Amino acid sequence: MSARSPVREQAPAIRRALLRWYDAHQRPLPWRRTPANAYHVWISEIMLQQTRVAAALDHYRRFLKKFSSVRALARASEADVLAVWSGLGYYRRARMLHAAASTIVNDHGGRLPQNEGQWRALPGIGRYTAAAIASICLHARTAVVDGNVERVLHRLTGKRFRPEGLWKAANDLLAPRRPGDFNQSMMELGALVCTPKSPACKECPLFRWCATRGEHRAQRKESRRRIVAAYALAQRKDRVWLVQRPYDHSLMAGMWELPETVARGEPCLRLKHSITNTDIAVSVFRARPARSSRGKWVRAADAVDLPLTGLTRKILRRVGLL
DNA sequence: TACACGTGGCG
DNA sequence: TCGCCAAGTGT
Numbered sequence: 458m459s460a461r462s463p464v465r466e467q468a469p470a471i472r473r474a475l476l477r478w479y480d481a482h483q484r485p486l487p488w489r490r491t492p493a494n495a496y497h498v499w500i501s502e503i504m505l506q507q508t509r510v511a512a513a514l515d516h517y518r519r520f521l522k523k524f525s526s527v528r529a530l531a532r533a534s535e536a537d538v539l540a541v542w543s544g545l546g547y548y549r550r551a552r553m554l555h556a557a558a559s560t561i562v563n564d565h566g567g568r569l570p571q572n573e574g575q576w577r578a579l580p581g582i583g584r585y586t587a588a589a590i591a592s593i594c595l596h597a598r599t600a601v602v603d604g605n606v607e608r609v610l611h612r613l614t615g616k617r618f619r620p621e622g623l624w625k626a627a628n629d630l631l632a633p634r635r636p637g638d639f640n641q642s643m644m645e646l647g648a649l650v651c652t653p654k655s656p657a658c659k660e661c662p663l664f665r666w667c668a669t670r671g672e673h674r675a676q677r678k679e680s681r682r683r684i685v686a687a688y689a690l691a692q693r694k695d696r697v698w699l700v701q702r703p704y705d706h707s708l709m710a711g712m713w714e715l716p717e718t719v720a721r722g723e724p725c726l727r728l729k730h731s732i733t734n735t736d737i738a739v740s741v742f743r744a745r746p747a748r749s750s751r752g753k754w755v756r757a758a759d760a761v762d763l764p765l766t767g768l769t770r771k772i773l774r775r776v777g778l779l
Numbered sequence: 780t781a782c783a784c785g786t787g788g789c790g
Numbered sequence: 791t792c793g794c795c796a797a798g799t800g801t
Contacts, residue, residue, distance in 0.1 A: 507785085508786080545785075545786075546784080546785025546787090654790075655790090708784075709785085730785095731787090733783065733784055766785090767785060768785095768786095
């Protein structure tokens with residue numbers, strides 16, 4: 458934007474161009490087929506937090522098949538919810554989702570929140586998610602700001618915003634009659650066109666208003682931690698020995714994994730794995746279960762119903778047990 | 780406020 | 791190959 462044409466003055470034209478583009482180019486995602494179903498949209502929004510659409514699709518379908526309503530979700534055990542969530546990461550999301558479902562059923566008679574503030578009060582629902590659900594399902598005139606919206610606004614205006622300025626800018630641009638579609642169109646644009654690296658400016662519906670036209674934002678590099686880890690793979694017929702992470706441990710509490718061991722001899726498997734900002738060089742050794750480890754023999758076929766850590770799933774798949 | 784929290788795919 | 795990153799939230 459030039460200094461003489463602030464986004465606010467151009468907002469109507471920008472909205473129209475953006476929504477027109479969205480109507481033509483949006484991806485046919487399953488939760489977009491039922492925008493009035495707040496339970497569906499809620500599940501999708503939680504799954505999509507810091508998670509790519511492609512990674513969430515399978516889990517979304519399986520989750521709704523297993524927990525088709527907020528009552529079904531509230532009825533389930535946390536372990537069952539985590540088992541379906543297994544592989545998606547950020548497991549606290551699943552715990553908070555489950556807790557929120559219990560609150561809705563126990564304290565509100567199973568009736569989903571009817572406004573943004575009520576959504577915001579539930580665990581796992583912050584400013585972004587409350588606004589997303591309220592705008593999509595309740596037609597509330599409230600804008601969202603996520604990583605996509607931040608990048609789009611930053612490039613479109615050429616300005617640097619403080620966090621509150623970002624929310625204000627998004628709300629100034631919001632299409633008042635289609636808030637849910639507008640919010641999704643901003644994120645869709647960020648995901649498909651105005652991407653972090655090499656944005657497709659030639660295809661951008663906002664090109665004519667854009668101040669930067671593809672300037673990429675400076676990115677800070679974060680040093681990653683590197684560690685090594687060794688796991689013991691003990692098998693008895695079709696069963697494998699798994700141990701449960703302690704519940705007082707915040708990281709993946711209560712989830713199941715192979716027991717750790719001391720590296721000795723030649724591993725039967727080597728692989729790399731990353732969690733958050735730690736890179737792990739993993740070795741897996743054939744072994745007998747240690748007497749001290751609290752665990753159990755699990756049939757490989759039953760392991761899929763346990764809340765396994767992502768690394769454990771990866772190992773079991775790699776050795777052909779899953 | 781800065782940091783912890785998972786994972787798989789892509790350039 | 792490997793570093794970067796994706797529809798955030800809670801503390």
